[in-house]
Amino acid sequence: MTRAVIELDRVDRYFGAHPAVLDLSFAVMEGEIVALLGRTGAGKSTALHMIMGVLEPTGGTVRVEGLDPYAQFKALRGKLSVSFQNDRLLPWRSAWENVALGLDILGFDRETQRSRAIEWLENVKIVGAENVRKYPHELSGGMRQRVSLARALCVDPALVLLDESFSQLDHVTSKALRADFTELVRRLGKTCVLITHRIDDALEMADRILVLAAPARLALEVRVTRAGRADPGWLEAQHAAIAAAMGGEDEDRGEAA
Amino acid sequence: MSTRIDPETAPGIEPPAPAGAERNYFKRDLIGSVVVIALIAFGMEAWSWVAPVYIMPSIVLTGDEILTILVEDYIHIVTTILRLLFAVAFSLVAGSLIGVVMGIVRPAEPFIKALVVIFTGVPALSWMLFAIFWFRGTEERVFFILAVILIPFYALNVYDGIKALSTDLVEVVETFRPSRWQVFRLLILPHIVPYILMTTKSIIGYAARMTAFAELVSVNTGMGARMGLAQDELNMQGVIGWTILLVIVNLGVQAIVAWAEKRLLKWRPEVSVR
Numbered sequence: 001m002t003r004a005v006i007e008l009d010r011v012d013r014y015f016g017a018h019p020a021v022l023d024l025s026f027a028v029m030e031g032e033i034v035a036l037l038g039r040t041g042a043g044k045s046t047a048l049h050m051i052m053g054v055l056e057p058t059g060g061t062v063r064v065e066g067l068d069p070y071a072q073f074k075a076l077r078g079k080l081s082v083s084f085q086n087d088r089l090l091p092w093r094s095a096w097e098n099v100a101l102g103l104d105i106l107g108f109d110r111e112t113q114r115s116r117a118i119e120w121l122e123n124v125k126i127v128g129a130e131n132v133r134k135y136p137h138e139l140s141g142g143m144r145q146r147v148s149l150a151r152a153l154c155v156d157p158a159l160v161l162l163d164e165s166f167s168q169l170d171h172v173t174s175k176a177l178r179a180d181f182t183e184l185v186r187r188l189g190k191t192c193v194l195i196t197h198r199i200d201d202a203l204e205m206a207d208r209i210l211v212l213a214a215p216a217r218l219a220l221e222v223r224v225t226r227a228g229r230a231d232p233g234w235l236e237a238q239h240a241a242i243a244a245a246m247g248g249e250d251e252d253r254g255e256a257a
Numbered sequence: 258m259s260t261r262i263d264p265e266t267a268p269g270i271e272p273p274a275p276a277g278a279e280r281n282y283f284k285r286d287l288i289g290s291v292v293v294i295a296l297i298a299f300g301m302e303a304w305s306w307v308a309p310v311y312i313m314p315s316i317v318l319t320g321d322e323i324l325t326i327l328v329e330d331y332i333h334i335v336t337t338i339l340r341l342l343f344a345v346a347f348s349l350v351a352g353s354l355i356g357v358v359m360g361i362v363r364p365a366e367p368f369i370k371a372l373v374v375i376f377t378g379v380p381a382l383s384w385m386l387f388a389i390f391w392f393r394g395t396e397e398r399v400f401f402i403l404a405v406i407l408i409p410f411y412a413l414n415v416y417d418g419i420k421a422l423s424t425d426l427v428e429v430v431e432t433f434r435p436s437r438w439q440v441f442r443l444l445i446l447p448h449i450v451p452y453i454l455m456t457t458k459s460i461i462g463y464a465a466r467m468t469a470f471a472e473l474v475s476v477n478t479g480m481g482a483r484m485g486l487a488q489d490e491l492n493m494q495g496v497i498g499w500t501i502l503l504v505i506v507n508l509g510v511q512a513i514v515a516w517a518e519k520r521l522l523k524w525r526p527e528v529s530v531r
Binding site: 052054073074076077078080081082084086088090091092093094101102104105106135137138155 | 425426428429430431432433434435439443444447448450523524525526
């Protein structure tokens with residue numbers, strides 16, 4: 001972890017008179033997996049949109065790879081990609097064509113697009129000529145989300161943003177996909193920001209958890225080590241502390257259990 | 258194309274009918290069509306026994322007339338088909354472009370929309386009369402009439418299509434920082450194809466009838482003009498013969514559109530609602 005891939009410095013974002021993000025500062029280092037954790041309305045999606053460059057901060061500065069993602073929108077081409085809560089696959093493109101979307105935009109020829117897309121589908125455990133040619137409506141929810149993750153990783157971005165990417169899947173599928181994705185991202189050394197409202201997801205995947213309380217300001221920062229993740233007592237204590245910082249119980253815990 | 262939809266994840270949606278069921282539907286439709294055609298033919302024949310030939314000619318006379326048309330006057334059928342296809346193709350491109358501009362260029366939207374809506378309110382007959390005054394050439398007249406009638410249908414439907422574009426899909430494409438041309442090629446164009454095909458499917462029968470009507474009013478070639486000539490000569494078997502051929506042309510063009518739709522929209526799930 002040598003340099004900051006993302007830097008937010010005293011960032012505010014107002015919608016009218018309503019502050020969605022207030023005086024938010026943090027940095028994400030290269031190769032780090034950071035979870036932005038908060039309840040609905042805590043401002044985590046607003047923070048994500050500012051990192052993506054689709055929303056301009058009202059105050060403060062946002063830097064991604066040293067660039068202003070809003071003002072220098074095109075300069076971050078190929079350096080940043082996003083996977084969303086719902087898969088958002090283009091219905092007219094097959095699985096491999098969806099994965100190749102970013103490569104198409106980056107100007108790769110069709111043969112390269114196809115071979116790299118198939119390679120990435122294999123990385124997310126979608127194999128077989130028949131499966132890669134399927135259209136989104138022919139895939140299960142879990143497979144569609146895997147395609148969405150492969151699409152985000154296929155352009156070899158420096159930064160991967162996940163916006164509640166696992167929250168619409170059933171518990172078993174979500175757990176398997178989280179494990180596969182985390183292993184893949186760590187192996188590739190990608191920097192990743194995970195937006196979630198589930199404490200267990202954050203504790204399982206992230207190196208560092210930034211807990212946001214509405215309007216988005218840093219309420220707690222937790223570093224998660226491999227030893228801590230293996231210790232049920234430590235996990236339980238962190239879970240309680242994070243829940244308190246978020247302002248209540250983890251609403252998904254019962255469901256997840 | 259076969260589709261798999263999990264009924265548990267898509268409640269209320271049934272998997273598409275299996276291939277066998279599709280064949281049964283086709284067989285049922287075919288039987289229905291044959292029965293209706295036979296009944297119409299029988300009705301016409303029975304009427305011809307009691308009516309003079311200028312009111313209802315017999316099936317044999319009409320059949321002879323159709324054969325004569327196919328041998329001697331086929332050039333008029335070809336002319337009508339070419340006029341129809343050329344005008345529809347032009348209207349598809351021009352109307353879709355106007356619809357895209359309406360949908361994505363905000364400052365132009367209210368002006369173009371008002372113009373298109375006003376055009377849809379002008380009766381087809383008025384356009385035909387304008388064409389006779391404005392154009393000397395016969396081809397220009399038919400082309401103009403069809404284009405001004407068909408372009409607004411494409412423009413409005415494509416405009417509606419762009420308005421229905423999912424913001425989720427726009428956002429996901431934009432995360433890769435595409436150029437405006439790439440947004441059009443990768444997102445807008447494939448999204449509006451179903452709207453273009455739906456419009457073509459809806460207007461093709463109307464366009465075929467309008468082509469014949471425009472030919473009847475403004476030119477002396479094509480199926481409509483020949484039908485007018487048959488009427489002038491009190492040649493009822495000619496009128497019926499041209500009508501039957503027009504119906505066949507209409508059905509043929511519709512079949513081509515249906516085939517194109519099936520090929521171009523193979524990505525769409527075939528669903529039926531309980």
